[in-house]
Amino acid sequence: MQLLKAYAHDFWRYRYLLQNLIGRDFKLKYRRSVLGVAWSVLNPLLMNIVMVVVFSTILDMRGSGIKNFPVYLLIGQLLFSFFTEGTSSAMGSMLGAAPLIKKVYIPKYIFPLERVCFAMVNCLFSFIALILMMILTGAELHATVFLALYPLVTLFLFTLGVGLMLAAATVFFRDVMHLWGVFTTALMYFSAIFYDPLQMGSFTVGGTELNVSQVIRFNPLYWYITGFRATVLDGTGLTWSMVWICGLCAVLALALGLIVFRRQQDKFVLHI
Amino acid sequence: MNMIEVNNVSMRFNMAKEKHESLKEYFLAAVQGKLQFEEFYALRDVSLKVEKGEFHGLIGLNGSGKSTLLKIISGVFKPTAGSVTVHGSIAPLIELGAGFDMDLTARENIFLNGTVLGLTPQYIREKFDEIVEFSELRDFLDVPLKNYSSGMVARIGFSIATVTKPDVLIADEILSVGDFMFQEKCEERMRQLMSGGTTVLLVSHSIGQVERMCDRVTWLEKGRVRMSGGAREVCDAYRALDEQAASAQRAAAKKPMEVKKD
Ligand SMILES: Nc1ncnc2c1ncn2[C@@H]1O[C@H](COP(=O)(O)OP(=O)(O)OP(=O)(O)O)[C@@H](O)[C@H]1O
Ligand SMILES: [Mg+2]
Numbered sequence: 001m002q003l004l005k006a007y008a009h010d011f012w013r014y015r016y017l018l019q020n021l022i023g024r025d026f027k028l029k030y031r032r033s034v035l036g037v038a039w040s041v042l043n044p045l046l047m048n049i050v051m052v053v054v055f056s057t058i059l060d061m062r063g064s065g066i067k068n069f070p071v072y073l074l075i076g077q078l079l080f081s082f083f084t085e086g087t088s089s090a091m092g093s094m095l096g097a098a099p100l101i102k103k104v105y106i107p108k109y110i111f112p113l114e115r116v117c118f119a120m121v122n123c124l125f126s127f128i129a130l131i132l133m134m135i136l137t138g139a140e141l142h143a144t145v146f147l148a149l150y151p152l153v154t155l156f157l158f159t160l161g162v163g164l165m166l167a168a169a170t171v172f173f174r175d176v177m178h179l180w181g182v183f184t185t186a187l188m189y190f191s192a193i194f195y196d197p198l199q200m201g202s203f204t205v206g207g208t209e210l211n212v213s214q215v216i217r218f219n220p221l222y223w224y225i226t227g228f229r230a231t232v233l234d235g236t237g238l239t240w241s242m243v244w245i246c247g248l249c250a251v252l253a254l255a256l257g258l259i260v261f262r263r264q265q266d267k268f269v270l271h272i
Numbered sequence: 273m274n275m276i277e278v279n280n281v282s283m284r285f286n287m288a289k290e291k292h293e294s295l296k297e298y299f300l301a302a303v304q305g306k307l308q309f310e311e312f313y314a315l316r317d318v319s320l321k322v323e324k325g326e327f328h329g330l331i332g333l334n335g336s337g338k339s340t341l342l343k344i345i346s347g348v349f350k351p352t353a354g355s356v357t358v359h360g361s362i363a364p365l366i367e368l369g370a371g372f373d374m375d376l377t378a379r380e381n382i383f384l385n386g387t388v389l390g391l392t393p394q395y396i397r398e399k400f401d402e403i404v405e406f407s408e409l410r411d412f413l414d415v416p417l418k419n420y421s422s423g424m425v426a427r428i429g430f431s432i433a434t435v436t437k438p439d440v441l442i443a444d445e446i447l448s449v450g451d452f453m454f455q456e457k458c459e460e461r462m463r464q465l466m467s468g469g470t471t472v473l474l475v476s477h478s479i480g481q482v483e484r485m486c487d488r489v490t491w492l493e494k495g496r497v498r499m500s501g502g503a504r505e506v507c508d509a510y511r512a513l514d515e516q517a518a519s520a521q522r523a524a525a526k527k528p529m530e531v532k533k534d
Contacts, residue, residue, distance in 0.1 A: 017387040024384060028375055103370035104388055105347030175296070266350045270285065 003258065010107040017106070021114045022121060040125035041132070044081070048074045048133065055194050066196050071233055074133050076193030078126050079151075079225050083159050084184045086119035090163025091170050091177060098272040108265045109258075112167040116160045130232075142235025150238060151227035154250040158220060161253030164261040171264070171271050191221045220249040273359070275440055275471040276328075276345060278320040281354035283340055283495075285312045314340045315495045317354070322471055322488075327462075329486035329503060330475045331510055336492040338475045342366055342444050345473070360439025363389060365446045368429030374418040378409065378428055381417055385432050399435045406461070407431040408454075423449050434461050437468050444475045459485060483507040 011018075030036040052070050066072050090112035094101075097111040134141070169176045200212035216222045227242040315337045322328045330338050343349045345356055346364035364370075371388040372381050382403055386396040396403075404410050407427040417425060426449040434441070441462070447455050462472060462485070476482050482489060482503065489506040491499040499506050 013390065014387075016391075016393055020384050020387045020393075024373055024376060024380070027380070028373075031375075100371045100388065102348060103343075103366040104364055106388065269348060 003262070007109070007258070010110075014107060014110055018110060018114055018117065021110075022118050025114070025118045026121070037125060040122055041128045044074065044078055044126045045129040045132065048077060048129070051077070051194060066199075068137050068139050068233060070137055071130070071133055071139050072196075072229060073194050074130055075229050075232065076191065076225050078123060078130060079155060079228055080188060080191055080193055080221060082119055082123040083155065083221060083224075084188075085122065086116040086156075086159040087163045087166055088177075088180060088184070089115040089119060090160070091166035091180060093163075094167050094171050094268055095272055101269055102272075108268055109164065109261055112163045112261075113160060116156065116163050119159070120156055139233065140235065142231070144231045144235050144237045147231040147238055148228050150243070151224045151231070151246055154246040155221075155224040157250035158224070158246075158253045161250070161255070161257035164257030165253075168261045168264045168268075171268050187219070187221065190216060190219050191225060192216055193225070197222075220245070220253075223249070273324045274321045275324050275326075275359050276320065276322040276473060277357040278318060278341070278345065279355050279357075281315055281318045281341070281344060281351045281356060282313060283315040283337070283344060283349060284352040285314055286310070313495055315344070315351075318492070318495070318497055319354075320490055320497070320500070322473055324471055325466065325469055326488060327466055327472045327474065327486045329482040329489040329506075330473065330492065331477075331479065331482055331489060331506070332492035332498075337495040338492055339366065339444055341492070342442050342473070342475060346442055358440055361390075361436075362440045362442065363433050363436060363438035365430070365433050365441070365443040367444065368426045368433070368446050368449070370429075372417055372425065372429070375416055377414045377416055378420070379413045382428065382432055385429065389433060389436075391436060395436075403428075403431045403435050406435075406457070423451060423454070426450055427454060430458055430461075434465060437465065438470060441465060441470050441472045443472065445477065447476065447481065448478070479507050479510060 030039070033039060035042065048070060051073055055073070056069060093111035093115045094108065097106075097108075100106065101108060101111075133139075166176060166180060197213040197216045202209050202211045204210070223242055223245045227238055227246055230236045230238060230242065318337075318341060320328075320341075330341065332338050340349065342364070343366060344351050345358060346362060346366060348364075348366070371385050373384060376384065382400065383393060383396055387393065404413065407424075407430075409424060409427060412420065412424065417428075420428075426446065430446060430450070443462075447458050450458065459481075462474075466472060474482070474486065486503045488501065489503045490497060491506050491510055499509055
């Protein structure tokens, strides 16, 4: 509790720095690009079109029963890319902040937090693409859409927690960056982004038969994505298991992240 | 009242011969039993007290631990042993323009650096003209910092850092970059701050400047306090070191000549 209080105090004191750092990233990202912020919308939209074409014509993996496949796919893409962007940029954040933290005292967790916030800002912009796609495909708007805030907020906290752990680990071992890239690529295929796990069959590993829809339950991202789809696309609201799994994963990841990060942070400056 | 209290501070660095930055290297080294660190004390049992309103100088040869001590006082490093207490707000000028982003313009950097130092955007906006005025770089405000000269960057950095009235100002060789006009201006600004009650801890290699500006001086040698006291006294002793070193060098230079004669 005391730990949280200290974090909250720092957070309040350095909120403008956080704001300015996010502003800086934003400016630098879009400086000198003609379309600027529009890319946040265009990029996922174009990616989505490519993937829809690929998965519904060339590789037919869409199964048959997915209602509104483009939107289903886009939700998966957006949330998953928030997670990968957030974690991988948070991972390098301490190294990136090296010139700064070698000269001034700043609470270190500001940097991973800033990166995850920036990823979230991008993600929110790209929701414009989602809205466009929903209009284009004539998707219904449900009242449950407001509930989408829950998977979104818990996903943010989950990403932050994972990002903090990765940031701390990367300071000591740069290998983590490469490993994480491979891991997220593998994870992508197990997050039900472009298929419905219920319609997938089973596969065997070393003689035991595993069911895709069973295995995928161990992937927290699956729950965030499914929860978001349930509220935005299906209009069914959140099931209990969605609520508690999303919440629990977020709390656990964040707690672990804060503990690991806090324990190591005084050593960072000597290793970067 | 003591504004800065440094009590028996030691700082140990692990000078890894090779830094193991990847797992493979680390494991290889661990397996081969090569994972030794050379322990190195940058500071040993250093104590220092700076009173309110004092202008304290810190001198010493390269690598004697001055910057390390300032970083410990400003919280960048945690000391291996000992403790540090600073009363009141602290403006650390370990290097001017910490957190400047070379791709951003000076205007944007003023806000960024200001918030790094803990100022609010509103305060920076109020003081913006004052900052720009002092740095004399109004015409370059919307130029990215990468197109600045290093002295110009330092000007902006100094202007931002001294626009507040910090209780403690910590400055590491910051006056050496600017041209002589700006140096005078900086000294003037520091005196102004002092008269407003700010305590200053200054590292400089310009002994003349230290003697002129400081009340008291501490001389660090290889991580230990060699001497601490009035500015005149310590600076004189430090200068004497110069002569000693020079004569030692002369002696060393003579020897090989003598050898050759035989
Ligand atoms: N992060 C670090 N890791 C390992 N050793 C360090 C680190 N920082 C400083 N040192 C060592 O500590 C010693 C003191 O360095 P420091 O920068 O404090 O010297 P200084 O008195 O400021 O010298 P100068 O006059 O050149 O600025 C040096 O020998 C340096 O190698
Ligand atoms: Mg130094």
